[in-house]
Amino acid sequence: MARIELNEIAHSYMAKPKGESDYALKRIHNVWDDGSAFALLGPSGCGKTTLLNIISGLITPSKGRVLYDGKDVTELPPEKRNIAQVFQFPVLYDTMSVFNNLAFPLRNRGIHETQVKKRVLEVAEALDLTPFLNMRAAGLAADAKQKISLGRGLVRSNVAAILFDEPLTVIDPQMKWDLRRKLKEIHEQLMQTFIYVTHDQVEALTFADQVGVMFEGEIVQIGSPQDLFEKPEHRFVGYFIGSPGMNFLECTLEGNVARVDGAGIVLDEQIAAKGHRARGKLELGIRPIYLEIHAESANGMVPADVRAVEDLGSYKIVTLTLAGKTLKANLPEDQPVPEGQVWLGFPPQWTKLFADGWLIK
C-alpha cells in the first residue's frame, strides 16, 4: 500500500516528439493517497491506459517521475514495483487450473505454499470462484475468465496499488453491477489504493470517491462525483458527465447580461465581471436538469421553441431551440410540457460561464 505520486509526467510514443500534439500524455501532475479508490474517466484515446501503464511500469514516461511513498520508481520494471494490474480483456494461463492461475503471482515471488493456499482460497471466495478452482481456466465463460484476471490482481496482499484497466468491458450488464459492488466491498475491506480506468461514467461515479476526468492527454478535473456534476471545470467535463450532457451556448457579455443572438440571460455579477477580463471564446453552460421551462413569461426569461419530447419513464428529455441553437432540458415525469413557444429560466447559480473551455469561477 502506498501513496502514488506522478511528478510532471508526459509521454509520447514517438522517438522524437515535436509539437504538443505528438504527446499521448501532455502533463500529469497528481498525487493519489494511500487507500483511496480513484477512477480515471475519459473517452477512448485520451491516454488513460497509457497513464496506467506508466504507473505500473509497463511504459517508462518520456518526461517526469513516478514516486511510490516518496521513492522514485520511474526506471523500475513492473515486477520490481510491487504493483498489480488487471487488463481490459481476460488474460489467462490456459494450461493451468484456476487455482494455479490465482497462485501464479504469489508463487513467482517465492511465497510459502501454505500462505499461497490461504490467499487463493480467500480471493476465490470473495469472487465466487471456489467451485471452479480445480477446473482448467481455458474452458470457462468470459465473465469467469475475467474474474480470474481480477483475482490475480487482488491475490497479492501487500501491493502498492491495484490498477484496473476497464476490467468490466467483457462482462454483461447484470454481472457488471455485481462485480462492481464486489470490488467496492473488497476495497472497503482491504483499504488498498485502487485506480480504476473506464470510459463509463456510471462505473466511475459509483466506484470511486474521487474521479479524474481525462481529455486529450490531460486530467482536466479531479473531484467527487458531485463536484464533477455541479462545478465542471472544463466544458469537456460538462459535456462528458451527465446524460444528456451540459448545454453550451456561445455568448457575448453586456454588463452582467449574456447575449445569445439577441436573447439576454442574466448572470451572477462577480462571474460576469471576471468574464469581462477573460480571454478567448465565451460560452454559457447549464445542465439540462437546471433549465426551467415555463408556459408564461416572467422577468429574465428567454423565449424558445419545443422541438421534441422523449419520455424515459422516470423523467422527460425536452429538445428546444433557442436563437437557432439546440438545448436539452430534463423535466420530472409529472411536469406537463407546453407545446410550441415556451419561456426558459436560467437560474444564475447553475448558469456557468466558460472562457476557451475553462470555467470562470
Added chain:
Amino acid sequence: MEKWPNNKAWFLVIPVFVIVAFSAFIPLMTVINYSLQDILAPGQSVFVGTEWYKEILSDYRLHEALWRQFLFSGLVLLIEMPLGILIALAMPKRGWGVPASLVTIALPLLIPWNTIGTIWIIFTRPDIGLFGFGMNNLLGIPFDHTASSLDAWITVMLMEVWHWTPLVALLAYAGLRAIPEAYYQAARIDGASAWSTFFYIQLPKMRGVLTIAFLLRFMDSFLIYAEPFVLTGGGPGNSTTFLSIYLVKIALLQFDLGPGAAFSLIYFVIVLSFSFIFYQALLRVGKGETV
C-alpha cells in the same frame, strides 16, 4: 417430407466429382488393382490376391528401410521443432529486421528440391566443397558422405534441417506474433520469469501452429525422396535408402508393379495412421483436466 421435383442442382456437383475422381479416387483404385495382380506383360495379368502384400511385409529390406525412415523422421522432429521455435523466439519483433530475417530464413524453402541435393553434394565434397574441405583439410576430420554411412547420415540430416527448419520457424513466428501484448504485460505484472512466460504463455498459444508444423514435418520427412536420392542415391550400401527410395527401386527400376503397388498402399496407410495418431494426441495435449 416431399421429394424435391427438380433435381438439376445435382449437375452443379459434377465438377467436384470429376476433380476428386481424377485426383484421388481413380489413381488410388488403379494402385489397389495393381497390388492384387501379377502383371506379366501389357494386357496379360493374373489375379494373385494378397500374395504381394505377404511378400512385401516379410521383405527384410523393407523392414530396414522402415526403421531407417522412423529414425530419420524422429530425428527430424526432435531437431527441427525446438530449433524452429528457438529461431522464432530470437527473431526481431519490429523494424526493418522483420522483413530482412523473414526473407533470409525463407530462402531454403524457395530452392527446388533437386537443386538442394546438388548444392549439398558440392558443399560436402572433400576436394572443392566448403564443408567437406574444411572438415578434412582444416580440422583434420575425415569426412566423405559417399564412403561412410555415418557421414552420409550426417549430411542428409544437415541438409534436411537446413532445408525445413525455416518452415517450423516461420509457423512458430506467426504463432508468436498472434499473442496479444496484454499477455506479456500480465506476465510482467505477475512477476513471471522468461521461462514461465515461454512455458505458460508462448508455448500454449503456439499449440495450433506447432501442431500443423509437427504434422507437416512428419509427413514430409516420412515421404522424403528427391534430396537424398540426388545426394546419396540411397548409399553407401543401403544406409540412406529410405522408404520412397526403396519403393522407386522396386516399382520403376525393377518394374515390379504388383509389389510396388502393395508397398505404396502399406506406405500410405502408415503415414495416414501416424498422422492421425499424432493429430489426436496433440489435440489432447493441454485440453484434459489438470489436477
